[in-house]
Structure formats: C-alpha cells, structure tokens
Amino acid sequence: MAIRELKVCLLGDTGVGKSSIVCRFVQDHFDHNISPTIGASFLTKTVPSGNELHKFLIWDTAGQERFHSLAPMYYRGSAAAVIVYDITKLDSFQTLKRWVKELKEHGPEDIVVAIAGNKNDLGDIREVPMKEAKEFAESIAAIFIETSARNAVNVEELFQKISKQIPPLENHEDE
Numbered sequence: 001m002a003i004r005e006l007k008v009c010l011l012g013d014t015g016v017g018k019s020s021i022v023c024r025f026v027q028d029h030f031d032h033n034i035s036p037t038i039g040a041s042f043l044t045k046t047v048p049s050g051n052e053l054h055k056f057l058i059w060d061t062a063g064q065e066r067f068h069s070l071a072p073m074y075y076r077g078s079a080a081a082v083i084v085y086d087i088t089k090l091d092s093f094q095t096l097k098r099w100v101k102e103l104k105e106h107g108p109e110d111i112v113v114a115i116a117g118n119k120n121d122l123g124d125i126r127e128v129p130m131k132e133a134k135e136f137a138e139s140i141a142a143i144f145i146e147t148s149a150r151n152a153v154n155v156e157e158l159f160q161k162i163s164k165q166i167p168p169l170e171n172h173e174d175e
C-alpha cells in the first residue's frame with residue numbers, strides 16, 4: 001500500500017489547544033501541563049485512507065503564533081491546515097479570520113483547510129455558538145468540527161475528514 005506523506009500545519013491563538021490536539025491524535029494522551037515547546041518540530045501518525053496510507057507530518061507553531069505572521073516556510077508544501085479556536089474564547093474565534101487571511105496569502109492554493117472548535121467539553125462556558133462557526137467554515141469551504149483533546153472527542157475524526165478531502169494519488173498520475 002502506497003504511503004503518502006502529508007504535511008499538516010496547525011494555526012490558532014496560544015492556549016486554544018493545538019499541542020493538546022496533536023498529543024491526543026499521535027499519542028492518545030492528554031497532558032494538563034503540556035509544554036509549549038512540543039512543537040519545535042513535527043510529530044507523525046499514519047492512518048489508512050482508501051487504498052493509501054496517509055502519513056501525517058503535523059507541525060505545531062512552537063509558540064510562534066503570537067507573532068500572527070508565520071514564516072511562509074511554515075506553510076510551504078502543506079497538504080492541509082487546521083485552524084483551531086477555543087469555543088470558550090470569543091477572541092480566539094475572531095482572530096481565526098486573521099489566520100484564514102494569512103493562509104490565503106502565504107499557503108499553497110490547493111491546501112485543505114479545517115476549522116476545529118476545541119474544548120467542547122467546556123460547553124457550560126461556551127462563548128462561540130456552533131452554528132456561527134459552522135456557517136463561517138462553510139463560507140470559506142473549510143471542514144468544520146468541534147473537538148475535545150481532553151476527552152478524546154472528534155480528534156481522530158478531524159484527521160479522517162482531512163484524509164477524505166485529499167485527492168487520491170491515481171488522479172495525479174492520470175494527468
């Protein structure tokens with residue numbers, strides 16, 4: 001079975017749970033005191049997708065997101081980008097639009113974009129209505145999902161949705 005390496009970059013404000021999502025997906029683990037330096041490089045996980053194996057190379061911003069303008073190198077060659085916000089922080093949803101703009105300017109044209117509303121275990125203190133976020137995602141043709149890295153909700157599904165949007169390799173070979 002062919003293995004395809006797919007670079008995925010994570011975007012979103014500090015504290016929304018980017019490192020926790022990667023940690024949950026790759027190691028099936030939640031660490032309350034996760035180190036912000038976990039993203040100094042990338043972590044990988046391979047999942048089956050149709051007749052292929054998708055090896056995700058997941059890049060975390062290693063705290064660089066506070067500059068709100070990442071080096072274009074960060075996006076280069078990315079098959080997908082996951083923009084994460086925190087459902088309990090309206091600010092993190094508002095800045096999401098800035099991340100979308102940044103991605104449009106610096107990211108590859110055919111990049112698959114996914115929006116993840118994380119911390120959905122904290123529904124009691126929700127500030128971002130799911131409907132609003134979903135509608136925004138639809139308006140930019142992005143995948144939308146709410147996740148909880150803490151409770152392992154929809155983290156696998158997020159990456160499955162991304163896998164499904166990546167055209168199979170055969171399509172390229174036929175061209």
Ligand code: GDP
Nearest residue numbers: 014015016017018019020032034119148149150
């Ligand atoms: P990053 O700066 O975006 O990489 O965010 P982190 O992964 O470092 O997480 C920031 C904080 O949010 C940490 O205290 C995590 O324990 C917490 N956190 C991350 N994901 C979740 C979640 O799904 N639910 C809850 N309740 N807390 C979370």
